[in-house]
Amino acid sequence: MNDSTREIPGAGETREAAEPATAAVTDPAAPAPLGVPRxxxxxxxxxxxxxxxxDADHLxxxxxxxxxxxxxxxxxETLTALDNAPTPAPVPAPVPPHDNRS
Known part of the structure; x- marks a missing residue:
């Protein structure tokens, strides 16, 4: 076989073989969910x-x-937004009562 007679990938495939649903049933290597809970x-x-x-489960x-x-x-972006969130103003410490017994 020389370069001029190479086969074209996918040539001669039937429509059913190209359908994702059929591939998932017949091809054990087809994408399948891992079942990892989120x-x-x-x-x-x-x-x-x-x-x-x-979304990765189906790819x-x-x-x-x-x-x-x-x-x-x-x-x-979520973490950056947390870093950039305005911080509340500090609450002043309570002033102890003044003792007038002197």
């Missing part, structure tokens, strides 16, 4: 990142990096 933290920004991780491994980078970016 417990809400109560912080909206962090919880949104945890939910975004669920092949080479698609995970995009999801992980997106979640990492979101968590960094």
């Amino acid at each position: 417990t809400p933290t109560g912080h909206a920004g962090v919880d949104a990142g945890l939910e975004r991780l669920a 092949p491994a080479d698609g995970h990096i995009e999801v992980y980078e997106d979640v990492h970016r979101g968590l960094r």
Whole structure:
């Protein structure tokens, strides 16, 4: 076989073989959820990142990096926002009562 007679990848494949649902049933290497529980933290920004991780369950491994980078970016923004949040003004210490017995 020379360069002019190379086969084109995917040529001759049937439509059914290209369907993701069929691939998941017949291909044990198809993406499948890991079943890792994601417990809400109560912080909206962090919880949104945890939910975004669920998107990786339905992608092949080479698609995970995009999801992980997106979640990492979101968590960094959340932490930065916490650092930049205004701090409450300090509360003055109570002044002890003055004793007039002298």
